Amino acid sequence: MRFVFLHSITADKPLMKKSSIFGIVVIAVAIAIIVCTYGSSSSYGTFADAQKNGGQLHIIGYLDKQKGMVYDAAKDANYFSFYMKDTLGKECKVVYTSTKPEDFERSDKIVLTGQMAGNEFHASHILLKCPSKYTKDKVEVSAKQSSI
């Protein structure tokens, strides 16, 4: 707690008003919040960007229904792969280490979070958007457990 530290210095010798110090702390925290948010925010990109940068990325795209999907619980209950076309039309194999999300085939738009590993995109998070105009259902899945 930096604040208490600062304060204890000034308690004896009031160099600055207490409220001014507190005000500075508040502003500092607020700036830290904004900077951290900006710093940790990801960006939307394409498979080409993912290949170039190698970091975590959000990619919006469409399921390639012709290429098919692989999920065989008997072989590996935590391996699901499919092909997705990004907004620029580049196609890439996507691997997701969990079960096949419910309603996956029905999705018309997919938002992936993850990064490239070789020629495959390893997704840690998939957000699906279903086509029907009148159903609100969007299905979100994450390979890992959410925790507080």
Added chain:
Amino acid sequence: MNIAYQGEHLLPGQLGQFFIILAFGSALFSTISYYFATTEANKFDTSWLWMGRIGYFLNSISVIGIGSCLFYIIYNNLFEYHYAWEHSSRTLPVYYIISSFWEGQEGSFWLWGFWQAVLGNILIWKAKSWEKPVLTIVALAQTLLSSMLLGIEIFGARIGSSPFILLRQALEAPIFSQPDYLSFIRDGNGLNPLLQNYWMVIHPPILFLGFASMVVPFAYAASGLWQKRYKEWVQPAISYSLFAVMVLGTGVIMGSRWAYESLNFGGFWAWDPVENAALIPWLTLIGAVHVMIVYKNTGHAYFTATFLTLVSFILVLYASFLTRSGVLGDTSVHAFTDLGMFWHLVVDAVVFLIIAVVLLVWRWKELPISKKEEETYSREFWMFVGAVFLALSCLQLIVVTSIPVWNDIFKTHIAPPSNPVTLYNVFQAGFAVVVTLLAGVTQFLKYKKTDTTRFFIISLIYLVFAAVITGLIVYITGVYHLRFVFVLVMFGAVYSLLANVKVLADVFKGKTKLAGSAVAHIGFGLIMVGALIAAGTSKVISQNNTGLEYGSDFDKTNNPRENIMLYKNEPLKMADYLVTYVGDSVSAPNHYFLINYKQLDSSGKVKAEFTLKPNSQFNVKMSSLISSPDTKHYIFHDLYTHISMAPVSVLEAGMDDGHGQENDSTSYNPPVSHEVSVGDTIPYRDGYIVLQSLNKQAHVQNIPLGPNDVAVGAELKVVSHGITYNAEPVFMVKNGSVFDFARKVDDAGLKLRLSKIIPEKNKVEITLYDQPESKRPYVVMRAIEFPDINFLWTGTIIMVIGFLISIFRRNKELKTD
């Protein structure tokens, strides 16, 4: 083109629409009347006041009228109305009809309006000298809320969205050109299976009562400015604010309980924007309550108290904009889709923002802002600091949750953090450390001035105690595996628990005033402890790779494989349990998977046994699957089990009561024949089969045997993975022809035939068909252990009790003043 449609019930809709217009009109009328009542110079002229009241009563009646019409429509399955068709169905039981009522945006707006009407009436009854200005604000809020339901076109733009719109008006389809279209619409879409949970019956009303009651503190703060009653507004506002935070807090936790019980993300809080939206105003109003108390007791912090109170309600409106305008589209699962009310929702929030800003600027010069600083060793100063930190934690939630809004405003294209949960956890934990420590420290401080030596000694003693206890908890529960900031949160929570237990002990010695605060803080401390342990040390026990693992937040490089596959009746060892998928139980539309758990002790003996029934709803029409978990509750931990995936064949078999027709030749491996005598054993992949005896008197249902006919049954004992089944395939000679009747042992994935009798060898031939693994019924599931989650739920109940005690105390003060 006019078509005379057949079978439509237009009256309830027209009546409902009439009530909507009346609700809007009367609320507007009430607002204007109350405004003039407030500004009326002649104190004895009560005509404006009465007009305002009549307007408000009329609005309340209309709101009840709207609700009754809508309920009538849903209850009677009038699918000519879009709302009923969209959200309900014939098979829905009555208690879920109630939840379908508020599944849509219109219904939830109505719920909000209903509570605001109730609160307005309470204020008319109780507010006395505050009635005129306070009701002006409340009636204005009610006017804007009623306008959300209007659904009428003005200058080409549709204002609001009415729940009474007809299906043929809402959708465009060729079917609506037929006068008898209704006879084709047999049933509605039904309620989202995830919402078919008892928490969804009770959680939305509580949550919306919380949202609705936030307007009251705002109205008091604004009226305080407007009427220059800077000192008096606080007293009633404290009571109403306590009520609002109590109800909203309960609603939020109920929502997380629902998520825990029926959603499959595996937890109780996911920092989804919709969750954050409810938490944001709660945090600021909690801060506001504290500074209001400071202001009441010391005269300090007037501006902070007013500001936080005003901003809380504006944030409620902002939150409703976030969740209802569709702006969250790419980032939230739960947010509503846009109903074309984007700007309408913006206007609603902006109107109240303008009111707040104008009042503050207008009165700026006369605001009672204290020139003198608070004492360093005073309760008020540190309460103020705590409130500001609550507001800062709220700021962090707003900044991150609103990323899509920033994108819209600044035309940027920033994606939310790729690991938002970690970001929120770490930040919020940091704020929680400060807030919980302060909730402890301030208990040892007095208003105005405290004896510093005594304060340092006592707070230090408690600090040491808290450190020791925290060390123990952290060691036993394994919280020390987590980031250090989480250990600090535990320390803060324990410290605030201890300090408030001391205050509670003093309460029993006669200092009853602080009972409510002590109890509420204890509850809050327990919530923090429970949430931290449960979320931080929850363990996925269905992991394929063994070893102690912690959630994604705490181990990023590892990629846990959290799902396991269970073949039917094939036990699998999972942590301390032997888990078996033993069967299914179908009660449409739910398909329950019976998952048997046997808890083993160190010597491998069964200590306890229970069966969980996670379920899935399989919708044949849409071929979609929606699963809900089932949880075994213990006092100190929960075992959560959820089906991630099940083969469609299993689900379809469930749908038609197990008589699914499969093509046998494709679902079995090539047959294997064995020549055996009585007593012989046939080994096979999953176990063995014993021919126990031959039954010469075998008979097959519906086939009478003649004098020359023969039927022999082979009594077989099948042992598969330690489970014994009996089967009796039959060989039959009837009228000179040979038949044989195979028997299936579905649970063992076997089909058995008595295919030949070989008298010369005194043997029979048994033909064995076993199913390849992939054709056998299986489920893929995930199981998570949540330790100590009950602290979270009990903490909530205790906190609510604390709020109640405080409200009673404040109301008593209100009367004696």
